[in-house]
Amino acid sequence: MKKIFFSALLFVSTACFSQYSELLLAAAERGDVGSQFHIGTAFFQGQGVAQNDAKALQWFRRAAEQGLAEAQYNVGQMLQKGRGAAQDNAEAVQWFRRAAEQGLAVAQYDLGVNFAEGLGVAQNDAEAVRWFRRAADQGSVKAQYNLGLMIDKGRGGKQGDVEAVQWFRRAAEQGLAEAQFLLGIHLSAGRGVSKNYEQAYFWLLLAGAHLEKSRDARDLVQRHLSSSQVTETQSRAAAWKPKQP
Structure with missing residues (x-):
């Protein structure tokens, strides 16, 4: 994971x-x-x-x-x-x-981390998912990302690409680079969402400002776009601002 x-x-x-x-x-x-x-x-x-x-x-x-x-x-x-x-x-x-x-979201998130990693408590993916979800529903960006990871890997419940993408998107829209990267990867592969190279490029551009690993994927996706699509998407990315939780 x-x-x-x-x-x-x-x-x-x-x-x-x-x-x-x-x-x-x-x-x-x-x-x-x-x-x-x-x-x-x-x-x-x-x-x-x-x-x-x-x-x-x-x-x-x-x-x-x-x-x-x-x-x-x-x-x-x-x-x-x-x-x-x-x-x-x-x-x-x-x-x-x-x-x-x-109801303290940050505590719900940390409790989820402890269950996921087995820190101070028996490792329990289902409990980790439960607490990540409660924090994610309150807007915790890290909980949204980790919930997406758990669901993407089928940890603590049924594997589900569609729901994983939904949580990656919510975290990505708040500016979390790791979530932007995974959202871009899913969009480029058509996993849990319709394949869309332009949208994949957009999210990989944003992630690439902070994550070196995103840049190779971004450059591969760019090959599927026209020069006008690249220019337009780069302009949108430059003007983009994260949502508030």
Whole structure:
């Protein structure tokens, strides 16, 4: 299976710890979940206080235990990366699940990744597909791409070129180069969609701006087009902008 992407960013607040440190600490100690989250952010980013992963994790955990989905996700991310505590994929999965069940798309995606790769949980393609789909339905571009990959390979359910192409297209329209590349390949081969060299060339042009592997496929497809088609498609690609999720 092609590479599955991992989320890299935590949720953070914009509060300035140095300006409100005493008030925030007092509120956090009283159990105010927002203040706990803000303090966790301050220690995680080193905002107005010395950067300290262990203290960041401590405060994110306190907010997470009160049910804040973003804090639950942050705890999962930190445990998965071994920041602030020993790496613990199994506990990370537990926190991803709690946030995912509240509808947090990025947690749903990461939970899908863990099931697909067997990280901290028994490998389960059907569960991976289920969580990728929930995140993809909310517009997560990486979930859309990975769901397309799973369906394209028949992992976690019936193989289906048509549905795979639909998910590749949704991710491609948001600007994900890997999805643009695979959409172009399917269009050029007529897999799951009517063969269309002009559209294939368009998507491979876009992908080629970021993926070297797309350029050879783009050049092969170009041979099937007239010079006017090449010029027109290049103009469309130059003016193209990704959709917002």
